[in-house]
Amino acid sequence: MFAFIARRLAQSILVMAVVSAVAFSLFNFVGDPVNNMVGQDATRERRAEIRLQLGLDDPIPVQYVRFVSNMLQGDFGISYRIKQPVDKLILERLPATLELVFVSAIISLIVGIVAGVYTGIHRNSWISRSILSSSLIGVSLPTFIIGIALIYIFAVHLRWLPSSGRAGTIDFGWWKTSLLSLEGWRSILLPAITLSLFQLTMILRLVRAEMMEVMQTDFIKFARARGLSERAINYGHALRNTLVPVITIIGLNIGGLIAFSVITETVFQWPGTGLMFIQAVDFVDVPIMSAYLVFVAILFVIINLVVDLLYAAVDPRIRIGNA
Amino acid sequence: MSELLKITDLNVEFVTRRGTIKAAQDINLTVAPGEVLGLVGESGAGKSTIGNAIIDLLEHPGRVSGGSVLFQGxxxxxxxxxEMRSIRGDRIGMIFQDPQTALNPLMTVGDQLVETIIKTRGYDQKRAVECAIELLEGVGIDNAExxxxAYPHQFSGGMRQRVVIALALAGKPELIIADEPTTALDVSIQAQILDLIKQLCEERQLGVIIVTHDIGVIASIATRVAVMYRGKIVETGDVAQILGDPQHEYTKALISAVPRADKKYHRFEAVDYIEGGASRKPIDIATHWLGKARHQSEDETPAVSVKNLDLSFTLQSALLKKNRKMLRAVNNVNFDIKPGETFGIVGESGSGKSTIARLIAGLYTPDRGEISIQGQSVLGNQRDPQIKQARRKLQMIFQDPYSSLNxxxxxxxxxxEPIRFYKLTSSEAETRQIVGDLLDHVGLGAAVANRYPHEFSGGQRQRISIARALATRPQILICDEPTSALDVSIQAQILNLLKDLQEDLGLTMLFISHDLPVIRQTCDRIAVMRSGQICELAETEELFNNPQHEYSKHLLGLMPKLDLLG
Known part of the structure; x- marks a missing residue:
């Protein structure tokens, strides 16, 4: 177990080294940072001075080492545009994104698993068929179109929910939440549903396929032959056996949710890190872009580690030590 | 009213798009308490269908179309x-074939037992746990508490089948339907499980229906036998009568196809009742391309020679040597196979017998030791033309006819493919001619050449594998359990074919099997393997009549007794 985690950590460090190298190269290849910082009319001497201050004249390896060691201390530099430390900016925006991802992950898990189990067991009922055909919409339409359609129906037409922004937040100082007020829930619902649709469809179809396969196995037949009830068979025996592959996909997908949230946050003007990233791209705000890259990579690595540990919890046959 | 179960005129059909298939027709059976009824037949005969029909668990689209099933009147x-759910488990228990798949891998054995006990007996949790311990002890599992x-994967195959039996007994059923309960197990475990079923049947006065394709199982456990053929029961009777004096043609053919461990036949008698149309059109070996590479029998160099062979598999890799777990799959093995003989290797699963076949065939490389084919060492640079030449003389036939053909x-x-690979012919037309001849020779007929493997039955596929192996004009054939996936009658045909080929072509064979009777019928000399080592190497007759090593004696003692066959 310990060896497993140690090995995984070593692999994670390698991944992070590669990602940080990419993030670092942004500084050198996406425009000239000095040009982005000073006005058009800055003098040649002023530019040289800033170059010296930022250490841009040092050899590349020296700059990289400095970049990494700053990063390790939580210093991601200062935003060119907003002139504030990037780490502070990200931490401020992080709660909005994490809450959005959390709510949409919960929606896609609950709806996806329940509908997947139902359609897996009642294969030919008309409800299953309509769930399956409507779920195709979830995968085939791009996120921003779904988002715009939802805004049109629920915000513009029915006027039930707000069309954009994050309202009703309660501030704890280190965390701003919108999950503790009705207003907050009203504003998070549409973006969360939009974000969840793609994952929901995937989980639904995966659970359904796994469920149908498990129902054909001998141990389900044996459970029937012992006279166990349908409920015990479906939920006690079959469902848990479908979960191992589902967990893998969920792990990858929560990372995907964070990546997709860039689009959803833009459509709904949700003040999270994704929106910040898009704005940073508009203004070539390289420190924010590179910090966002590193931050998403860290999340992916952590989620995958948790997923690997979860396997062992679900399936006793997987001995982590031998992995 | 002495009958526990009485089936009258039962019909089961499967309705498919291509029409209705009658899986069981006019079945009449009775089972009395304390009686073991053997239901024997080959695959597709409909024997499992009857078991499933009794407890109403037929797979879609199967349905019972007529007849009656009286259980305790x-x-x-x-x-x-x-209502059926309260009969299943409570009054009729079922034991499945493969203990690897019959248990839920994610639930502890205790949870599965307790759940079943609570459902069938209505006990509370605490009493159910006590009862589960009792049940496990009852089927011979130590340290039951x-x-x-433990989870199912922490039990061995035989122990798992005991757990399955405990589960089937959880509701105190009066009738047990055991569907091929020992087919997936080694012989020594098979004997234990059969003893256990028999003992439970006598102690508790259970009625048992044992569904099997294995005459040996029937002989050792059944009191009465029903023989099934193509959905019908062709003969029912006392076990001694059915095995000793069969009346129906099919029963006779089936019994004559059973390999005997007690005496050696030259070949199996006519067994064409089952799979017709397998008539061979042998080619004239003396003049044919195939016969031109026939081995010169004067040469006394061993066809295959194996010296000090060692191979370990890594079970757990680790940086430190002391933490590594290795399995010595083959441990210092030595033998020579004389030209023209059939050399058998017998052992239980995990004994390393297939590993040796793969080592000789070059699929694995040994850690240590020497392998030579007709005096030519075949280890080292595989591109060496001499090694290639030697390897071509050796071909392999695999166990599973379904996965060994593309x-x-x-x-x-x-x-x-092998003819083209080794460029053994001068033209494509000649290649095609030879393939046609080979297919004729193994009894498939040249006309099948354009068809694909899925159109053939298991036995026919194995014939294709044999034709493929012959295509390089080999002098040595390695047969790794070539018939263990086949029905007995098909097995008899394949064994006959191999014997004929050996005589015609002067082939040397390495024959690997877990099945002692099959080994006895096919081999000249036998090596008995256990845990990677050879315990005993002897002439066939010598080994069967006078085994020297303890383990050989043990294995021979476990063989189902077929004395009833007369």
């Missing part, structure tokens, strides 16, 4: 799902 056909917390290639290309 009550009609149990046409009951509602809820501790083992409750399903995307037609039979022509499958058989022609």
């Amino acid at each position: 009550e009609e149990i056909r046409g009951r509602s799902e809820a 501790l083992r409750l917390k 399903s995307r290639m037609n039979v022509m290309n499958i058989v022609a």
Whole structure:
């Protein structure tokens, strides 16, 4: 177990080294940072001075080492545009994104698993068929179109929910939440549903396929032959056996949710890190872009580690030590 | 009213798009308490269908179309799902074939037992746990209380089948239907499980229906036998009568196909009752291409020679040597195979017998030791033309006829591939001619060349594998359990074919099997293997009549007794 985690950590460090190298190269290849910082009319001497201050004249390896060691201390530099430390900016925006991802992950898990189990067991009922055909919409339409359609129906037409922004937040100082007020829930619902649709469809179809396969196995037949009830068979025996592959996909997908949230946050003007990233791209705000890259990579690595540990919890046959 | 179960005129059909298939027709059976009824037949005969029909668990689209099933005098056909559920487990228990897959891998054995006990007996949790411990002890599992917390994968195959039996007994059923309960197990475990079933049947006065394809199982456990053929029961009777004095033609053919451990036949008698149309059109070996590479019998160099062979597999890799776990799959093995003989290796699963076949065939490289084919060492640089030449003389036939043929290639290309690879002919027309001849020779007929493997039965596929192996004009054949996936009658045909080929072509064979009777019928000399080592190496007759090593004696003692066959 310990060896497993140690090995995984070593692999994670390698991944992070590669990602940080990419993030670092942004500084050198996406425009000239000095040009982005000073006005058009800055003098040649002023530019040289800033170059010296930022250490841009040092050899590349020296700059990289400095970049990494700053990063390790939580210093991601200062935003060119907003002139504030990037780490502070990200931490401020992080709660909005994490809450959005959390709510949409919960929606896609609950709806996806329940509908997947139902359609897996009642294969030919008309409800299953309509769930399956409507779920195709979830995968085939791009996120921003779904988002715009939802805004049109629920915000513009029915006027039930707000069309954009994050309202009703309660501030704890280190965390701003919108999950503790009705207003907050009203504003998070549409973006969360939009974000969840793609994952929901995937989980639904995966659970359904796994469920149908498990129902054909001998141990389900044996459970029937012992006279166990349908409920015990479906939920006690079959469902848990479908979960191992589902967990893998969920792990990858929560990372995907964070990546997709860039689009959803833009459509709904949700003040999270994704929106910040898009704005940073508009203004070539390289420190924010590179910090966002590193931050998403860290999340992916952590989620995958948790997923690997979860396997062992679900399936006793997987001995982590031998992995 | 002495009958526990009485089936009258039962019909089961499967309605498919291509028409209705009658899986069981006019079945009449009775089972009395304390009686073991053997239901024997080959695959597709409909024997499992009857077991499933009794407890109303037929797979879609199967349905019972007529007849009655009386259980303790009550009609149990046409009951509602809820009523059937209270019969299943409570009054009729079922034991499945493969203990690897019959248990839920994610639940502890205890949870599965307790759940079933609570459902069938209505006990509370605490009493159910006590009862589960009792049940496990009853089927011969030690430390039952501790083992409750173990998961199925922590049990060996035989122990798992005991757990399955405990589960089947959880509701105190009066009737047990055991569907091939020992087919997936080694012989020594098979004997234990059969003893256990028999003992439970006598102690508790259970009625048992044992569904099997194995005459040996029937001989050792059944009191009465029903023989099934193509959905019908062709003969029912006392076990001694059916095995000793069969009346129906099919029963006779089936019994004559059973390999005997007690005496050696030259070949199996006519067994064409089952799979017709397998008539061979042998080619004239003396003048044919195939016969031109025939081995010169004066040469006394061993066809295959193996010296100090060692191979370990890594079970757990680790940086430190002391933490590594290795399995010595083959441990210092030595033998020579004389030209023209059939050399058998017998052992239980995990004994390393297949590993040796793969080492000789070059699929694995040994850690240590020497392998030579007709005096030529075949280890080292595999591109060496001499080694290639030696390797070509050796071909392999695999166990599973379903996965050993490429399903995307037609039979022509499958058989022609080795000829083309080694460029053994001068023209494509000649290759095609030879493939046709080979297919004729193994009894398939040249006309099948354009068809694909999925169109053939298991036995026919094994014939394709044999034709493919012959295509390089080998002098040595390695047969790794070539018939263990086949029905007995098909097995008899394949063994006959191999014997004929050996005589015609002067082949040397290495024959690997777990099945002692098959080994006895096919081999001249036998090596008995256990845990990677050879315990005993002797002439066949010598080994069967006078085994020297303890383990050989033990294995021979476990063989089902077929004295009843007369």
